[in-house]
Amino acid sequence: MIHICKELKKIINEVEKENQVLSINLIIYEILKMYKEYFGLKKQDIETIYKGNEVDVDAKLYNKHFFSELEENYPSGINSIFDILVNCVSKESDLKYDLLNIGVSYRKIIDIRDQLDEEIRFIEKYTTNISLYGINNDINIVERTKELELLEIFLSMKTKNNVLITGKPGVGKTTLVEAFAQKINKGMVRPKLCGKQILSVDIARLLGNTKYRGEFEEKLTKLLDICVRNEHILFIDEAHIVIGAGASEGGISASNILKPYLLNSKLRFICATTEDECKLIKNDKALNRRFNSINLEEFSKKQMFMVAKKLSEPYEKYHKVIFKTDDMDHIINVLGTEKFSMKTFPDKFIELVDFIGAYYSNFGTIDRIQIEKGLELYENSRILLVR
Secondary structure: OOOOOHHHHHHHHHHHHOOOOOOHHHHHHHHHHHOHHHHOOOHHHHHOOOOOOOOOOOHHHHHHHHHHHHHHHOOOHHHHHHHHHHHHHOOOOHHHHHHHHOOOOHHHHHHHHHHHHHHHHHHHHHEEEHHHHHHOOOOOOOOOHHHHHHHHHHHHOOOOOOEEEEEOOOOOHHHHHHHHHHHHHOOOOOHHHOOOOEEEEOHHHHHOOOOOOOHHHHHHHHHHHHHHHHOOEEEEEOHHHHOOOOOHHHOOOHHHHHHHHOOOOOOEEEEEEOOOOHHHHHOOHHHHOOOEEEEEOOOOHHHHHHHHHHHHHHHHHHHOEEEOHHHHHHHHHHHOOHHHOOOOOOHHHHHHHHHHHHHOOOOEEEOHHHHHHHHHHHHOHHHHHHO
16 A cells, blocks of 8 residues: 555545544544444444534645644554554543444454455455556556546446446557546546555466365455455456356356356446457356446547557657657558558557667657668567567
């Protein structure tokens, strides 16, 4: 987790929206709401915790000051949240006795913190947190506003809130999900999706070291149960591999394990696969009807002309080269010919710009002659690799 739990920042945002003042009582109240299933608490139990009254002060300024103190005193991860609870039950106060009355004792807090630490390690072993990846990386996605909006709407639905993204290889299916994770990080999504984390599941890793019947099912079920409690969004790339995965030796396939979880409103799925391999999912009608579909079309040459500069900028910066607009248009025209029809836009454009940029690294402005030489090398790259 980054410096301090996202959950606390989410609390800050919610409090400021309502023009309330943040207090330790409110923090405790919100923490217990987040982890009520772990503590075995009911809503009425948590309501007994004093939430604090609005005070006649500048709420925004007060909250900022409170949060800076909180960061200074509790600078890291999930333990930060539970340190707040431990402090509250370790000193004499009305809040301490309110917590003890609903069963939130020192021992209980420590046990649940240890359980969460173990769950975090388990999740990190079998998934990749796309939400964290998006924090330090500028996800370069253009001309997909409609698809991002559809993805957000589908995930916000009460039922059938799972999405299947289809399209040819290289159209940007995974990049779309990474861009959506970035939108969540920036708080630019509907309230129901604020603070959500997108975890990419590694089915191959789950299948590894599963010699005996039931081991794969146990690991996958444990992962899904943890994600239900934490209300994560699970991303499965190359989703067709779940059909039949783990079904050898008479075990239950991953697709059959997933079906009941696809109906759980606390857990959302984003799956991505190519148009051809999508048939495997569509043939399983019970699995297919649990998804809303988004099809990503390949960019046309006209679209590529419009977005070429923006797509090339990260590669120009990385390789310290500059492509002229006319030369980029020339690259698109060449890539649009039958010779390169086996690949798709925008992936083949990005690949070629990266290739030429690497070849002329630190060169500065590249002219048309150098572009042509780079294109020739790119076309013969398989021969060069063999040599």
